[in-house]
Amino acid sequence: MDEDYDIVALHDAAAAAEAGRFVTTDPKSSALRVAPGSTVHALRTKDGATVGVGVATIARPPRFAGTPVYRYALALGPSVRSAAAARRAVARAFRDLAERAPRDAAHPAGVFFPIDPEVLVADDRACVWDEAPFVYAGKDPDGRPLRIAWFEGARIARGIA
Amino acid sequence: MSAESDATLTLVEVFERVDEALGREIAAFWVEHGALASEEGLVRARQVAFVARRADGRIAAVCTAYLDDVPALGMRLFHFRTFVAAAHRRTDLARSMIHATFELLERRYVSGVDRRSPGMFLVLENRDVQQTRDECIWPTTRLVYVGSTADGRPCRVRYFRGATIPA
Numbered sequence: 001m002d003e004d005y006d007i008v009a010l011h012d013a014a015a016a017a018e019a020g021r022f023v024t025t026d027p028k029s030s031a032l033r034v035a036p037g038s039t040v041h042a043l044r045t046k047d048g049a050t051v052g053v054g055v056a057t058i059a060r061p062p063r064f065a066g067t068p069v070y071r072y073a074l075a076l077g078p079s080v081r082s083a084a085a086a087r088r089a090v091a092r093a094f095r096d097l098a099e100r101a102p103r104d105a106a107h108p109a110g111v112f113f114p115i116d117p118e119v120l121v122a123d124d125r126a127c128v129w130d131e132a133p134f135v136y137a138g139k140d141p142d143g144r145p146l147r148i149a150w151f152e153g154a155r156i157a158r159g160i161a
Numbered sequence: 162m163s164a165e166s167d168a169t170l171t172l173v174e175v176f177e178r179v180d181e182a183l184g185r186e187i188a189a190f191w192v193e194h195g196a197l198a199s200e201e202g203l204v205r206a207r208q209v210a211f212v213a214r215r216a217d218g219r220i221a222a223v224c225t226a227y228l229d230d231v232p233a234l235g236m237r238l239f240h241f242r243t244f245v246a247a248a249h250r251r252t253d254l255a256r257s258m259i260h261a262t263f264e265l266l267e268r269r270y271v272s273g274v275d276r277r278s279p280g281m282f283l284v285l286e287n288r289d290v291q292q293t294r295d296e297c298i299w300p301t302t303r304l305v306y307v308g309s310t311a312d313g314r315p316c317r318v319r320y321f322r323g324a325t326i327p328a
Binding site: 063065109110125126127135136139148152156 | 233234235279280295296297298305306307308309313315318320321324325326
């Protein structure tokens with residue numbers, strides 16, 4: 001099943017609607033929120049069913065001293081819920097965002113992924129993922145593992161770090 | 162002391178092999194350049210991984226690699242630090258020392274000789290370098306920005322090939 005979906009970038013009302021439909025059918029994704037300006041990725045099977053949703057929202061986490069990043073949240077349906085599927089989905093989202101992100105200080109410099117334990121299971125032990133350059137960046141105060149992948153050529157917010 | 166190019170400098174690996182005589186020479190180098198006091202230098206000399214020597218045999222730079230906790234990452238990492246004598250600061254010496262030290266530590270990790278830590282960590286102290294080397298991923302050394310200290314110093318890490326997060 002893991003190989004049988006594609007990832008589709010959605011925009012605007014369609015994105016919110018798609019995410020909203022998925023959230024209402026999968027209680028494990030209830031933490032997913034689509035804010036204005038979010039980029040939404042839908043994981044779709046060949047027959048068009050949505051089996052997962054990822055949401056990228058621009059944030060400036062204090063730990064990166066104000067450098068803007070996409071904060072990524074991911075919800076996977078039961079048919080694709082595994083650490084490997086999550087890594088693949090986020091890696092593909094990273095490539096999509098990297099291709100579209102302008103390289104200047106005002107735009108996100110990378111993708112920050114606080115990992116919900118419902119999404120990635122305990123076997124996520126690699127310091128760097130094979131699928132994309134997500135490196136382990138510690139845990140947040142809630143104990144969620146954190147991953148960061150920077151876009152090539154991106155820079156730390158000037159004068160802050 | 163005159164400036165020399167990187168080509169005339171020789172990097173000598175001394176990781177965990179610093180004897181008393183070399184320790185005194187390194188401490189004297191730090192004292193001569195105002196980097197450390199003698200007593201502290203003798204202690205820190207044991208952490209030296211590479212010594213860069215000029216053609217005349219004198220020390221031009223040293224770098225240290227020592228294991229310590231990184232609370233923000235929840236693991237122990239090899240902390241990298243370097244000191245380059247003023248006459249050599251416009252060369253690529255510091256970068257060469259980062260490369261050499263990382264390759265040494267990674268080789269030891271991958272071969273199983275030393276698996277105490279999954280990577281190398283660096284806190285960038287130099288304010289000028291903080292402004293000029295602000296890439297999230299340093300292009301040649303591949304050290305990745307993972308956050309800043311409370312007082313704003315950028316922290317970077319590079320994990321060894323195949324490294325796993327310690328349990």
